[in-house]
Amino acid sequence: MDKPHKPHFIRACTYIWLALIILTCITYAIGETGWSGTAVMLTVLGTAVIKVEMVASYFMGLRRTRWLWRGIVLGWLILVSGLITIAYFKSLG
Amino acid sequence: MINNPKVTHEIHATPPGDLAIWVFIFAELLAFGVFFVAYAFARANNVELFNESQQHLNRTSGAINTLVLITSSYFMVRAVAAIKQGLSKPCALWIASAIGLGFVFLAIKIAEFQATFAAGISLSTNTFYMFYLSLTLFHFMHVILGMVILAAIMLKALRGGYSAENHIGVETGASYWHMVDLLWIILFPLVYVIR
Amino acid sequence: MQYQSQAVAKPYFIAAIGLFVGQILFGLIMGYQYVVGDFLFPEIPFNVARMVHTNLLIVWLLFGFMGATHYLIPEEAETELFSPKLGLITFWVFLVAGALTIVGYLMVPYATLAAMTGNDLLPTMGREFLEQPLITKVGIVIVVLTFLFNISMTVLKGRKTSISLVLLVGLWGLAIFFLFSFYNPSNLVLDKYFWWWTVHLWVEGVWELILGAMLAFVLIKVTGVDREVIEKWLYVIIAMTLITGIIGTGHHYFWIGTPEYWQWFGSVFSALEPIPFFMMTVFAFNMVNRRRREHPNKAATLWALGTGVMAFLGAGVWGFLHTLAPVNFFTHGTQITAAHGHMAFYGAYVMVNLAMISYAMPMMRGRTANSAAAQTMEMWSFWLMTVSIVFITLFLTAAGILQVWLQRMGTTPMSFMAAQDQIMVFYWLREITGFVFLLGLVLYIWSFFCKKGEAQTAA
Numbered sequence: 001m002d003k004p005h006k007p008h009f010i011r012a013c014t015y016i017w018l019a020l021i022i023l024t025c026i027t028y029a030i031g032e033t034g035w036s037g038t039a040v041m042l043t044v045l046g047t048a049v050i051k052v053e054m055v056a057s058y059f060m061g062l063r064r065t066r067w068l069w070r071g072i073v074l075g076w077l078i079l080v081s082g083l084i085t086i087a088y089f090k091s092l093g
Numbered sequence: 094m095i096n097n098p099k100v101t102h103e104i105h106a107t108p109p110g111d112l113a114i115w116v117f118i119f120a121e122l123l124a125f126g127v128f129f130v131a132y133a134f135a136r137a138n139n140v141e142l143f144n145e146s147q148q149h150l151n152r153t154s155g156a157i158n159t160l161v162l163i164t165s166s167y168f169m170v171r172a173v174a175a176i177k178q179g180l181s182k183p184c185a186l187w188i189a190s191a192i193g194l195g196f197v198f199l200a201i202k203i204a205e206f207q208a209t210f211a212a213g214i215s216l217s218t219n220t221f222y223m224f225y226l227s228l229t230l231f232h233f234m235h236v237i238l239g240m241v242i243l244a245a246i247m248l249k250a251l252r253g254g255y256s257a258e259n260h261i262g263v264e265t266g267a268s269y270w271h272m273v274d275l276l277w278i279i280l281f282p283l284v285y286v287i288r
Numbered sequence: 289m290q291y292q293s294q295a296v297a298k299p300y301f302i303a304a305i306g307l308f309v310g311q312i313l314f315g316l317i318m319g320y321q322y323v324v325g326d327f328l329f330p331e332i333p334f335n336v337a338r339m340v341h342t343n344l345l346i347v348w349l350l351f352g353f354m355g356a357t358h359y360l361i362p363e364e365a366e367t368e369l370f371s372p373k374l375g376l377i378t379f380w381v382f383l384v385a386g387a388l389t390i391v392g393y394l395m396v397p398y399a400t401l402a403a404m405t406g407n408d409l410l411p412t413m414g415r416e417f418l419e420q421p422l423i424t425k426v427g428i429v430i431v432v433l434t435f436l437f438n439i440s441m442t443v444l445k446g447r448k449t450s451i452s453l454v455l456l457v458g459l460w461g462l463a464i465f466f467l468f469s470f471y472n473p474s475n476l477v478l479d480k481y482f483w484w485w486t487v488h489l490w491v492e493g494v495w496e497l498i499l500g501a502m503l504a505f506v507l508i509k510v511t512g513v514d515r516e517v518i519e520k521w522l523y524v525i526i527a528m529t530l531i532t533g534i535i536g537t538g539h540h541y542f543w544i545g546t547p548e549y550w551q552w553f554g555s556v557f558s559a560l561e562p563i564p565f566f567m568m569t570v571f572a573f574n575m576v577n578r579r580r581r582e583h584p585n586k587a588a589t590l591w592a593l594g595t596g597v598m599a600f601l602g603a604g605v606w607g608f609l610h611t612l613a614p615v616n617f618f619t620h621g622t623q624i625t626a627a628h629g630h631m632a633f634y635g636a637y638v639m640v641n642l643a644m645i646s647y648a649m650p651m652m653r654g655r656t657a658n659s660a661a662a663q664t665m666e667m668w669s670f671w672l673m674t675v676s677i678v679f680i681t682l683f684l685t686a687a688g689i690l691q692v693w694l695q696r697m698g699t700t701p702m703s704f705m706a707a708q709d710q711i712m713v714f715y716w717l718r719e720i721t722g723f724v725f726l727l728g729l730v731l732y733i734w735s736f737f738c739k740k741g742e743a744q745t746a747a
Binding site for chain 1: 103104105108126133134156163169170174177272283286
């Protein structure tokens with residue numbers, strides 16, 4: 001029997017892994033500088049949102065499924081990050 | 094038919110793994126989501142307390158743990174890829190590596206908890222620590238549960254229980270493990286970094 | 289009926305229905321005492337009527353669960369019961385012990401009963417729902433352990449299915465958590481804290497496993513849907529139930545002296561408790577829509593569907609209504625709780641027992657289903673009881689909202705008794721609706737004796 005091809009999502013996922021590592025380091029660096037403020041907060045949260053989408057789409061493979069499934073996770077992500085942002089602005093008074 | 098490279102471009106009706114695990118994953122996302130939002134609003138009412146207490150967290154161990162989980166998650170991607178080629182042994186090896194990193198995560202986390210409890214901090218210290226401890230403890234339990242699931246799958250893979258045609262079990266475990274990673278990706282910046 | 293020993297279930301079911309009647313009669317007495325305070329005083333004081341009402345409920349539900357277990361385990365395990373005789377012995381011991389306890393409640397003052405039954409040795413009495421004298425509690429433990437031994441042995445020697453596994457876990461959990469009824473710390477906060485380990489972990493934990501297993505069994509039988517599909521759903525529902533239910537215990541720990549973090553734990557997790565109930569409703573309707581056969585027992589199918597819907601409404605929606613800590617700050621221990629309690633117990637546990645009885649009783653009487661006339665009568669009883677419990681719940685909810693408003697809000701809140709006077713009209717309406725419920729119950733029992741039409745016999 002022929003050997004099945006190596007699934008070609010591996011390469012994409014390796015790049016995604018690398019990107020996730022870099023983004024994590026950026027978040028950590030921002031944390032270490034002790035910066036605060038709206039722009040910093042939005043950057044950090046935005047980074048997290050992008051990372052979650054990467055994991056959901058590539059690692060979890062949702063980009064190869066019907067939009068319904070992707071939409072549930074994306075909708076959840078937008079809702080949660082949106083409410084976190086609202087709470088942050090509320091904290092500024 | 095497996096040789097057809099187009100196979101991977103296909104749009105699937107359901108996400109990878111058993112649909113039941115996805116019902117479970119969505120419920121978990123909902124539970125954590127509610128907790129994340131509750132944290133954010135509790136913080137809005139106690140900004141100073143939260144910012145002050147957050148200073149005492151060990152951001153470095155939190156960041157290392159993020160890297161550990163992301164890498165572990167990536168190993169599960171490789172495990173699924175391996176079994177899709179019918180390679181049981183490499184699949185089991187990738188899963189074993191993912192579990193190994195799971196232990197690293199737990200060890201770092203335990204050290205962090207130990208330092209926290211040694212400082213006399215408990216759930217009742219203040220609202221920030223209540224959230225910090227319960228969110229991370231709750232996530233900690235999920236890491237353990239994920240590792241148990243992965244271990245069961247690894248043993249079955251070692252026995253040759255999966256094949257290129259039948260590997261839904263591996264995908265089920267991988268999906269759950271990715272969720273554990275996904276939640277930590279939000280938890281870390283939310284609790285350790287954002288101020 | 290495939291196995292002879294399944295017939296052991298019959299006396300359990302008959303006793304369950306008999307005690308159900310008793311529960312409703314005492315409910316009516318108590319409902320009347322709400323509006324005419326000295327009714328039947330001093331023969332049956334309010335606290336005694338309440339104790340009998342709630343204790344009968346628990347005991348008859350247990351009889352129902354045990355009957356259901358004796359019926360479904362042989363069929364699932366594909367073997368006769370380990371010992372049918374033991375099954376009958378536990379029945380009689382449980383029935384006599386239960387009856388003596390109720391007689392004790394009614395004949396002597398509670399404090400005298402406590403003194404008579406050795407409460408001094410190990411004080412366990414005087415706590416809501418766990419009022420039983422020490423000897424009754426010990427008796428319950430012996431009965432349940434004997435029963436569990438019999439059932440576990442049956443499962444061990446036969447086929448092991450997911451349904452019997454879930455049912456066994458639920459029943460063992462029931463036995464284990466009952467042990468907390470023997471633990472009675474003198475610190476009032478700790479007392480309540482562990483009291484919920486029996487009460488909450490029963491009705492929002494292990495009982496739900498029993499409920500899930502019973503419902504799955506009835507659905508497999510009446511729809512003919514593949515076992516695999518039903519079992520997968522069962523597992524997902526059970527997992528969700530346990531995750532939300534166990535930490536959800538925290539919703540009882542608001543404002544009673546426990547640490548503050550329970551407000552967060554309790555609010556978040558119990559807010560998710562409706563999910564498994566919602567899944568159960570979707571599950572029941574889904575399975576009936578995908579049915580592979582037309583089972584002649586339409587009444588049993590109706591009860592099974594009703595269980596899903598009413599459990600979701602009563603336990604899920606009415607529970608959620610007052611489960612968030614800031615809401616519960618106002619509603620703690622008001623008529624809102626009573627409203628939720630009535631619909632949740634009816635929707636989840638009463639209905640699943642009636643579904644099981646409705647399915648199994650004709651089988652045990654040698655037919656697949658009752659005659660069309662009997663089934664029509666039973667469906668009438670379904671609607672009478674269900675609609676009246678909905679109205680009882682609505683009236684109590686209205687009473688509760690008004691009570692919170694008058695007694696706990698505003699700058700000059702009313703005293704408890706003054707507020708009670710204001711909501712009297714809802715208590716009257718509730719009592720009248722209670723009689724409609726009794727009518728439904730009478731019709732339900734009557735349907736067993738309906739001779740009209742031809743029963744459908746097994747092919």
